[in-house]
Amino acid sequence: MSSASQAARRWQQRSAEAYRGAGHAGAPMSLLQVLSDAQRGLTHSEIAERMKITGASVTRLVDWLEDAGLVSRRRLIGDGRSRLVIMQDKGVTALASFENLAGAMRNRIFDGLQEHELVTTLKVLDTIASRLMTDPGLRQDEEAGSDAIPNG
Template identity: 35%
Template sequence: MASVDMEKRAHADHHASLRLWLRLLSATTRIEDTIRQRLREQFDITLPRFDLMAQLEREPQGLSMSELSRRMMVTGGNVTSIVDQLEKEQLVQRQMQASDRRSYTVSLTDAGRSAFAAMALAHEGWVVELLSPLAASQQEQLHKLLGTLKSGTPTNSKETK
């Protein structure tokens, strides 16, 4: 009967989704761990610190602590401690804002900008290397499929930026 077939199909699809998820997770984790390890070994930096610098590199005029917190999706206290560390190494700077004296603008220093350029170059090379089993056209396909995944559920697909 059709309903039995549909049930079988549903179970098969569920298992397929689970297998897909495990593969997605393990592929991503493997690449992420490799990048994390190389950033540590070659530049003595962690991924969150690298990410924070990447955010600042995109915004030369700098960002407030709360904006960094929002973009990195971590709470404010954590941003404080990451910025503290990077400031100690003179890679970023806090600048007072005249308009609102509660708030700082955080930006890369010149040293930070050049350090980040070197790291970003290496980072891009690693990504190219680690994704190289896929041909350019396959990468494009993957990019499209992940784009569909990105936006949320079909029934409630509100984009929060």
């Protein structure tokens, strides 16, 4: 397993452990982060688009957050079928707590690294992510040819 894969997996594991230990869950907090940028609220469709998840997943997350009192749903004026999901004060508090925990974790992980090292790392990761999203030669559904990338 590559260093990048190991680091990504360990980051996810440690993050999930830390967040669960503090009473948070990653996916609901991600939804709150999306809502924090939308003062008017967002529809389920807008949330699904921004989070790149299915409508059913959005519904489950919103149901969970609403039951916890972190968000509410309100009818969208002019469209009786759609509802806006709006973060409540309790959601703002939960997100701030989550972000403090995440910030402390990032500080421990990045301690001792120079800013230029982090800038270079982010540039490399952004380039890799962009190429993985846009380069058709890197998709497995392409016909295997002489330029196909081997598994492994």
